[in-house]
Amino acid sequence: MKKFFLALLLVVIVIVAILFVKTSSFKSKQIAPVDGKRKELPVDETAVKHLSDAIKINTVSQDDTAIVNQAAFDSFFAFLKTEYAPVFQNLEDTIINQRSLLLKWKGKNESVKPVILYAHLDVVPIEESTKAKWTHEPFSGEVADGFIWGRGALDDKGSLVSIFEALKRLQAKNFVPERTVYFAFGSDEEIGGKKGAAEIAEYLRAQKVNFEFYMDEGGMVSEGIVPNIKRPVALIGTAEKGYVTLELTANVKGGHSSHPPKESALDVITSAIKKLHDNPEAPRTVETVKEFLEFVGPEMPQPVKTVFANRWLFGPLILKEYEKSDEGRALLRTTEVATILNAGIKENVIPSLVSAKVNFRILNDEIAKQVIERAAKTIDDTLVKITAGELNEPSRNSSSSTYGFKLLQQTSAEVFPDAIVTPFLMLGSTDSKHFQDITENTYRFFPVRMDKEIMGTIHGINERIGVKDYMETISFYETMLLNIR
Ligand SMILES: [Zn+2]
Numbered sequence: 001m002k003k004f005f006l007a008l009l010l011v012v013i014v015i016v017a018i019l020f021v022k023t024s025s026f027k028s029k030q031i032a033p034v035d036g037k038r039k040e041l042p043v044d045e046t047a048v049k050h051l052s053d054a055i056k057i058n059t060v061s062q063d064d065t066a067i068v069n070q071a072a073f074d075s076f077f078a079f080l081k082t083e084y085a086p087v088f089q090n091l092e093d094t095i096i097n098q099r100s101l102l103l104k105w106k107g108k109n110e111s112v113k114p115v116i117l118y119a120h121l122d123v124v125p126i127e128e129s130t131k132a133k134w135t136h137e138p139f140s141g142e143v144a145d146g147f148i149w150g151r152g153a154l155d156d157k158g159s160l161v162s163i164f165e166a167l168k169r170l171q172a173k174n175f176v177p178e179r180t181v182y183f184a185f186g187s188d189e190e191i192g193g194k195k196g197a198a199e200i201a202e203y204l205r206a207q208k209v210n211f212e213f214y215m216d217e218g219g220m221v222s223e224g225i226v227p228n229i230k231r232p233v234a235l236i237g238t239a240e241k242g243y244v245t246l247e248l249t250a251n252v253k254g255g256h257s258s259h260p261p262k263e264s265a266l267d268v269i270t271s272a273i274k275k276l277h278d279n280p281e282a283p284r285t286v287e288t289v290k291e292f293l294e295f296v297g298p299e300m301p302q303p304v305k306t307v308f309a310n311r312w313l314f315g316p317l318i319l320k321e322y323e324k325s326d327e328g329r330a331l332l333r334t335t336e337v338a339t340i341l342n343a344g345i346k347e348n349v350i351p352s353l354v355s356a357k358v359n360f361r362i363l364n365d366e367i368a369k370q371v372i373e374r375a376a377k378t379i380d381d382t383l384v385k386i387t388a389g390e391l392n393e394p395s396r397n398s399s400s401s402t403y404g405f406k407l408l409q410q411t412s413a414e415v416f417p418d419a420i421v422t423p424f425l426m427l428g429s430t431d432s433k434h435f436q437d438i439t440e441n442t443y444r445f446f447p448v449r450m451d452k453e454i455m456g457t458i459h460g461i462n463e464r465i466g467v468k469d470y471m472e473t474i475s476f477y478e479t480m481l482l483n484i485r
Helices: 002-024 045-056 070-083 085-090 128-133 157-172 197-206 265-278 287-299 304-309 311-322 326-331 368-379 403-415 431-438 467-483
Strands: 092-096 100-105 115-120 147-149 181-186 214-223 233-240 242-251 335-342 353-362 384-392 420-426 442-451 464-466
Touching (some): 002 304, 002 311, 045 070, 045 147, 045 467, 115 157, 115 431, 157 181, 157 467, 181 197, 197 431, 214 403, 214 420, 214 431, 233 287, 233 403, 242 265, 242 368, 265 335, 265 353, 265 368, 265 384, 287 304, 287 420, 304 311, 311 326, 353 368, 403 420, 403 442, 403 467, 431 442, 442 467
Parallel strands (some): 115 181, 115 214
Antiparallel strands (some): 092 100, 100 181, 147 464, 214 233, 242 353, 242 384, 335 353
């Protein structure tokens, strides 16, 4: 018995020693801020008016691609050309496919690879039933209570106009960047980017341009979002999940509902949906999520820090925590959810043809083909025909040790000195997918502070950006362009 306790004691001592060593070598990956002061620009009323005016121009993307308000896009470009005339004088501009814009700012050193900043100028429509819930008209661009209100304030005109403001400020200083910088503005991100981003990328591909890095919307300077961290966290999306929609169809003889068959087409499809729902993938951490844990872990208070430093022991505990939230679960697996069901025309007629759409978001360690094969195996029903619709493979992981990531980290340390910076996995999709083959490094980051409430207004009600936050965004782009070497 004594021997057993001695052995147990030894095991405990060894474990404690490993925990200690691992924790003390779990070093911060943050850059020390220069002076710790926030680089706040005084509120520039003209800049505020510019974003407000940009929101007023209704550049909505409709799901029905036949409906395009070309006049709105024309007036958006007219607005840019008038308000940012010096930018258009000094940069080369090209309109692509009528509604997208590409600017090229020639740098001093043409032997280094150029970089590209991207934003989209289209917005999502306002749901009719929510119109009355807006505090200020969604396309009013009203400035009130310290905010600029309206659709696109955050997604993504806030970013687009901030880029122009930064450019305007740099033109006034006669600044010329070291490296060539491209600015691309797509017109249909909200419906997949096929006519905008894809065409811009095609144009650049034809010119054989290859970028050091590409920057797009995505993460933000989040406040109160990352568990166990009090400081703001600048989330830089270094990868995004893939996307595939499967259509499930069953064609079973229908008829009168007074003498139903054992299994109708509707039964077949709902049972297939249930099987998919009841068999989620096992949780796991992919490269990007591991990196995220490596970046945020060292910033956590004890004893959480020890837990994150010792994932060899506490890994399952961390996974269990992540499983508690919808976002957490989505980081750990390919998700699926049924989104559309087409069935039935009359209450006493059994429908013979039933179809459903199930949307999958593919985790970055697998490809669509594997997801489709697994779905077929899980459903295991010859009556269900499966066809793949819209499909984007998951992106690769962009490194956090590149020039581009470090530039973003450095700039963030200057403009948001109170924030920590981390790579993270994007659950949604951006236009960056269209540029994957013309750059090694893709970073998805909209440099603006957002708490949970503000984040919830994106694609929702009362979308708005804080006037001071907007000034910080301008400052970020300006500082970043000044920092580019
Ligand atoms: Zn967007």
